[in-house]
Amino acid sequence: MTATANRGQIPATLIPGDGIGPEIAGSVTAVLEALGAPFVWDVQQGGLAGIETAGDPLPSALLDSIRRTRLALKGPLTTPIGGGYRSVNVRLREEFHLYANVRPARTLIPGGRYEDIDLVLIRENLEGLYVAFEHYIPVGDDPKAVAFSSGVNTKAGARRILEFAFDYALRNGRRKVTVVHKANVLKALTGIFLDAAREVAPLYEGRVAMDDRIVDACAMQLVLNPWQFDVIVTTNLFGDILSDEAAGLVGGLGMAPGANIGAGAAIFEAVHGSAPDIAGKGIANPTALLLAAGLMLEHVGRVDLAQHLHAVIGEVLNLDKIRTGDLGGTATTKDFAQAIMRRLAGG
Ligand code: NAD
16 A cells, blocks of 8 residues: 555546546546545646647656656546557556556446456556567568567566455455466466466465466356356456456446556556547446546545445445446436435435
8 A cells, every 4th residue: 555544635646538538537526526535636637638738648747746646546548559659558557567457346236137246356467468569570571471479477476466466355355366377378478377376375375265267268257157256366468358358247347447556656547448439428437437436545545435435326326227328327427426426415
């Protein structure tokens, strides 16, 4: 934990982001104010907005702000395709050594395809194939005849995320960590992850159980019987894919928050992207970013406010039945936020 838990004000960076980002971020900050959250925002532009204002999707003012606050709530950032830009999200994670990506998937709306889902996917955030050391090899007159990508996993990086996952399980009263890999085929790249897990798990024996799955089997079992999972820990690319699958179990991307945690900083965000297809229409679901703000409140020690926020979101969705279009409703982003604020005001 990097931020101090106290009843005073906590400086934090707010990056509204691109596409639907500003629409949902505006609603989320209004809700947080009504909740009495302790954050004092330093608003910074990134992504396409950063390119427009500072010529860089990650302007130095944004990075300086997070260096100062060590805490950020971030809307989705668009990485321009082409133009030589690396993923802004990957750059942010690297810049602040945010090695753990925590993505809880909990059922908030009963009566969906799956009931009572409550699992947490923990994704290694800095290594693996996702670092994208990539190039093409030309053959004849085709400059892109062969594509080449190297993944890098280290024993130290694997141990760090595995220890994080087991500690997370202990702190949050969870009983089992499932280690997901592809060690039967990628024997070095993901075998090292499984080897590290077999070194780390005995340190938690009797307190947290461990089992392991091959990623393809895990993907199928998440659909057939997701209740068998408690905490899942896996490498970067597998975590990217499985966390979207887990979001699908609880109503889709509009419902899935994420936390990027490092030793010196933490950045909270929705799992979804900038949703260019619905940007500017005012219909995006702000729940994922609201739940991310809830994780941020827990991170700074305000579990009371996080629980209150979670409860009120559930009431608006299930008692008031106010839902955005992705959940089959007709509410706008603002309608949804206003319904939450009415509940917070006791109305
Ligand atoms: P996306 O998550 O933006 O959208 C996928 C689908 O889900 C779309 O149909 C969209 O309308 C819907 N959706 C997403 N969030 C929603 C919400 N809150 N409410 C209702 N519907 C929602 O994925 P994409 O289209 O593949 O990516 C668009 C851009 O976002 C790309 O530039 C990508 O690089 C970026 N991206 C950023 C992040 C991030 O900042 N963490 C994550 C993923 C993608």
